[in-house]
């Protein structure tokens with residue numbers, strides 16, 4: 001390929017942007033990374049990394065970092081608030097399909113901090129904090145990005161730009177790309193407490209999805225705390241839902257205790273199911289939440305974004321180093337968008353419906369179905385292939401066929 005600027009620009013350095021930049025930089029591509037914030041953004045969103053994501057990130061060192069910073073969760077449960085444990089799935093069933101037959105629980109900001117440290121060590125990486133992308137113009141031989149910082153406004157040119165600037169992506173909006181889908185009426189509340197639920201709820205495991213027609217919840221063990229995710233009634237103001245008393249009430253409803261819970265962290269999020277109409281305009285690509293967003297039930301949004309990063313960087317590296325022609329880049333959207341629509345958004349929407357089902361008969365049928373799937377070894381295996389995202393990655397051809405299930 002002809003290169004005019006000899007640089008790739010990554011707009012937004014959340015987990016997807018940071019890992020995208022790291023993979024490119026490790027392959028010898030000069031990268032400029034622009035991040036609006038002053039450093040690592042501490043937020044309480046992703047904490048679940050699925051087995052094939054760990055397989056795919058091994059080459060850049062991120063998997064080893066995640067394993068050292070996180071908690072290995074080999075089992076997950078589906079529960080009902082009244083009936084208790086309904087189904088348990090042991091991810092070791094996937095041991096012939098992945099090198100990591102477990103969910104790895106680690107806050108996303110820890111991965112971001114690790115990636116920033118690695119980027120700082122690589123010559124040719126221009127990592128700029130406090131730099132907000134405000135506009136972009138795509139041309140035939142590259143793109144020009146407008147950036148605002150304390151130094152004022154400037155323009156930066158690059159052969160390729162990757163928009164990894166999250167769900168409200170400026171890059172996507174500036175290019176006029178529709179973000180098709182819908183936003184749920186309710187917010188999702190996240191709270192973290194040091195209280196060890198395993199001491200009081202002896203049959204739970206580290207990953208628990210609990211159905212309830214009024215207040216379903218997700219209970220996750222992460223290093224140093226337990227995280228609780230639950231919906232907020234659309235009639236309740238987000239500020240009210242974030243009050244200590246309101247969070248205490250939800251936790252006491254989950255597990256009544258004489259003492260109050262020690263609440264270490266709390267956050268509230270608006271959640272949508274949306275996919276960008278296109279992932280590419282000329283030399284500009286979208287990846288991660290800039291390209292697709294979904295509810296957190298299944299822990300697939302960031303995982304899917306990291307799969308985008310692996311797909312796109314693999315193609316860009318081959319083109320940049322002249323190993324193939326630019327046509328390979330056309331395959332990025334073809335590989336990734338169907339998975340966002342048919343796997344990630346479809347599965348997470350279905351998970352939410354299952355957890356919140358109000359009709360008693362349908363609820364009962366759902367619980368029976370979970371029991372049936374968990375009770376049959378092959379059904380459980382097929383279920384885990386889907387929920388771990390291995391099936392989606394195999395279908396799209398992104399997952400290396402390194403592992404096969406013995407007959």
Ligand SMILES: Cc1cc2nc3c(=O)[nH]c(=O)nc-3n(C[C@H](O)[C@H](O)[C@H](O)COP(=O)(O)OP(=O)(O)OC[C@H]3O[C@@H](n4cnc5c(N)ncnc54)[C@H](O)[C@@H]3O)c2cc1C
Pocket residue numbers: 011012013014015016017034035036037041044045046047048049108131132133134164165166167169170188190229269271287288289290295296298299300301302303304305
């Ligand atoms: C409650 C909750 C729980 C979740 N749990 C999981 C989970 O367990 N597993 C999972 O896979 N996913 C989960 N997700 C989804 C996951 O958090 C997101 O998919 C993930 O953060 C997307 O990463 P990203 O890098 O694409 O975007 P972001 O994390 O949003 O990062 C975007 C970055 O771009 C920067 N930026 C924005 N605009 C600009 C600009 N104009 N110029 C420069 N920089 C800019 C931002 O500051 C930020 O650093 C969860 C989401 C929620 C709400």
